[in-house]
Amino acid sequence: MSFTDNARIPSRFNLSNILSQMSTGMAIFHGPEYIVELANEAILRYWNLNQVDVLEKPAFDVLIRRGETKPDAHELQKIIDDVYHTGNRAVVNEAFAVLPVENAACDFYFNLTFDAVRDENGDINGIMCLMNDITESVQVRKKLEAAEKKKSLALDAGLIGTWDFNLLDNTVELDDRCRELFNMPPQEHISPLDFWKYINEKDHANVTAAVSASLDPLQRADYTLEYRVGSEEGKIRWIRNKGKGYFNGTIPYRFVGTAQDVTEEHRLKDEQEKLLRLVDNSVELMSLLGTNNINSYINKAGMELLGFDTMEQVLRTPISELHLKEDFEKVSANVITSLQDKGRWSGQMNVRNLKSGEVIPVYNNTVRIDDPATGEILAFGAVMRDMRQELAAQQSLLESERKYRQLTNELEERVDERTVELRNANYNLSRSNRYLEQFAYIASHDLQEPLRKIRIFSDLIIENSSDGELVEKYISKINVASERMSSLVKELLNYSRLSSLQHTFETVDLSAVLTHVLTDCELVIKEKNAVIQTCSLPVIYGVSSQLYQLFLNLLSNALKFSEIPPVVSITCSEVYGRDIIGGELIDPDIRYIHLIFKDNGIGVSTDLFEKIFIIFTRGTSDPKFTGTGIGLAVCKKVVENHRGYIDVESEVGKGTSFHVYLPLKQ
Incomplete structure (x- = not known):
């Protein structure tokens, strides 16, 4: 291509017609000052300039005015200088520029190509610049990279591993965390059949059924399953798997999912079930009362004492119905006030059986349960002892005393002997009462343990609840509190492991x-x-x-x-x-x-x-x-x-x- 004085004008005219039709930005810079000789409409649009602004002007004066670029105008000049002096093509991929669009600064990305332009003698007398807008593809790629990074961070934060079964070539891809969860060597090649040896034999049937349902083209069920890994005593690990099968028509070609260690959840669940059995099998009434004056949990002995048939009844019955009117007024005035002010209340009260209407005397030991972080009142835990037999014995004793007094005048010595016996009986009974009170105090004190019972009660409420929003809101608070306390339990477990586990130095x-x-x-x-x-x-x-x-x-x-x-x-x-x-x-x-x-x-x-x-x-x-x-x-x-x-x-x-x-x- 020649830029002699005789050929310049017709060449520019012919090239302008051609260049104006191109979607790729193109410009020609002449001479060592890189005077803009030609610039098509596409490149002018990128620069947001017109022909008058750029023609017959040094290219770098134009570029410097265009705002932020990477490489910047000075770096670009070095690149173009090298092309001008060596004749070697230069390519700059994903060059960045901030350009004005409708009075706003926008980010753009371009692929730039710089070629030397030679005259009829083969001497370099200019530079041809091609400018291809790749902004959309770069932005799409960056979004994909950001999404992939977010996914990776989320998996890492959740201690989650990933697995990918290619059913066409019978291969398995596992990330490092997944291999760690399954106790697999880091570099060992694993096939789908090899995978089974890492799953506990007791769970093979369940895993087979779940995988078959996910890869059945008629079912295409979501794969959600918890099973054990390992077989040696003390090395069992529970893994929660979630995955999905992908199909080409009716042919499954890929099975992808995640794996997460839930061993601690299973251990806590087992502990909760043990505590629940202990509470449910207690012979005394044990309950959890919400701040809305409705019990969220009552054990079996308590339900029988109060005449409840189902937990649904418990969740919709206010405590006012469990007392006579005059008794509930005393509860409101004394018991609830003392709990709110002092955090505990102990004493005798009357409750009412809903079925029979019988008024039953009980000895109540109740403590307030607070949120350890905020001090907010969460619930009231109560242990109540049925006093009917005890009071009947006391009544019998009083009756005996009355009869003995009638004989005083007739048999003074005998009365004296009986009086001594009664005093001894009263002393023993009083001592028995003190022991019972101490026992009740200890039992109520145990309710202040790290709120593990709250979590047990919450599970039962969620399984059986049919009440409205107030109960659900209360359940949510219980769960939040139990999670907070679970953190404390984990810290205690970590502390205990420092003593119980053997570590290699x-x-x-x-x-x-x-x-x-x-x-x-x-x-x-x-x-x-x-x-x-x-x-x-x-x-x-x-x-x-x-x-x-x-x-x-x-x-x-x-x-x-x-x-x-x-x-x-x-x-x-x-x-x-x-x-x-x-x-x-x-x-x-x-x-x-x-x-x-x-x-x-x-x-x-x-x-x-x-x-x-x-x-x-x-x-x-x-x-x-x-x-x-x-x-x-x-x-x-x-x-x-x-x-x-x-x-x-x-x-x-x-x-x-x-x-x-x-x-x-x-």
């Missing part, structure tokens, strides 16, 4: 552990404007997961218990055991690392130095600082598992230092 890089903890706490550190000062830490023998928990708990406490931006320093030195004061497990002849976690927080009172390492003991009663009182107990257990020693040095209002001594070798 291995080399642990404490600097890597600290880096992991700092990464996990990054958001909290930023939110609290904290300053963390660290040093290089050694490699020791230990249990990596436990040492991570130790560092995490100590750093979390330093960040949490501070009223000013925290400044936390972590230092390390080596000492011999003989130089350590305290610690029953310390060996005087070996070397230890001495870690100091020092903060500028609220500090700990000296009278709590020994107590804060005891489970459920908190370093402060200030409600601004929440906690379960388990964290430092876990720290002590971890240190003791490593045959080390942990101590505290603190002053209220001036910060706290935790001294941790860990042996370099076990």
Whole structure:
């Protein structure tokens, strides 16, 4: 292509006609100044300019005015300069530009091609630029990438693995988490038939039936099933699988789904069933009363005592119907008021059997159940003892006393003897009553255990409920409370595992552990404007997961218990055991690392130095600082598992230092 003076005008005219019909943006830059000689309508539209704005002007003056680009105008000039001087084609894929469209700045992506333009002698005298708009395809790809990333993050957050059976070539694809759930070697090739050896034999029939229903073209059922993995005692794992079959006509060609470990759910469910059997088989009435004055649960003995046939009756019967009018007025005035103010009430009251109308005296021991996080009243738990036989015995005793008094004048000595007998009987009865009251107190106290019963009661309510919105709302609150308390139970389980599980000691890089903890706490550190000062830490023998928990708990406490931006320093030195004061497990002849976690927080009172390492003991009663009182107990257990020693040095209002001594070798 020539750009001589004689050929330029007709060439531009002919090319303009051709270029104006092209959907691809095209322009020709002439000479080393890259003067715009030609620009078709497509490229002018991209630039949002007209012919007058660009023709006979340096190309880079035009590009610099177009706003943000990547590569920018200077980088593009380097690329074009290289084409101009070497003649080599240059291609820039997915070049980014922010261009004005209807008075708004919009993102665009282009594939750019730059070719040298030569005259009739073969000398380079210009550049041809092709500009192809790929914005839509790039945006679609980015959306797909973002969606895939979100899916991956969601699966990872939910500890969910994925599996994919290709039924045409008889292959299986499993992600790393899925292989971990099924105890499969990371790189082992797995076929559909191999998969069965990882499933517990007792569940083969159920799995076969569920898979067959999903891959049957007539049923095409959703695959939802829980089954066991493994067969060795103590290594059984429950897996929840959800999946779906895909069909080409009536031929299944793919079976895809997810797997999730639900072993803990099954364990808790078993525990709940045991507790439920215990409660249901109690000979005393046990109930859970909502704040709406309707019982959400009554055990079998209680339903029989009050004349209920079904749980549906319980859920729609207000407690006012379980008392005579005058008795309910006393309950409202005394019992409910005491529960709301003091949290408990014990004493005798009357209840009414709905079937027979009989008024039954009971000894009631009731406690208020609060949300541990908010203090909101959730329910009232009650244990009631039927006193009919006891009162009948007392009445018989009173009758006997009356008869004895009638004989006083006739048989004085005999009356004296009977009086002694009656006194002894009264004493024994009184002592019996005290024992019964103590037993009732203990029974009611057990209702304040980590609210596991609430979850049991909630399951029964949901299974049998036919009441309206108030009951459903209350059920929801019960479930939320039980989930919160479940978290506490899990923390206790983690604490107990520190004692019950055997861990293999291995080399642990404490600097890597600290880096992991700092990464996990990054958001909290930023939110609290904290300053963390660290040093290089050694490699020791230990249990990596436990040492991570130790560092995490100590750093979390330093960040949490501070009223000013925290400044936390972590230092390390080596000492011999003989130089350590305290610690029953310390060996005087070996070397230890001495870690100091020092903060500028609220500090700990000296009278709590020994107590804060005891489970459920908190370093402060200030409600601004929440906690379960388990964290430092876990720290002590971890240190003791490593045959080390942990101590505290603190002053209220001036910060706290935790001294941790860990042996370099076990």
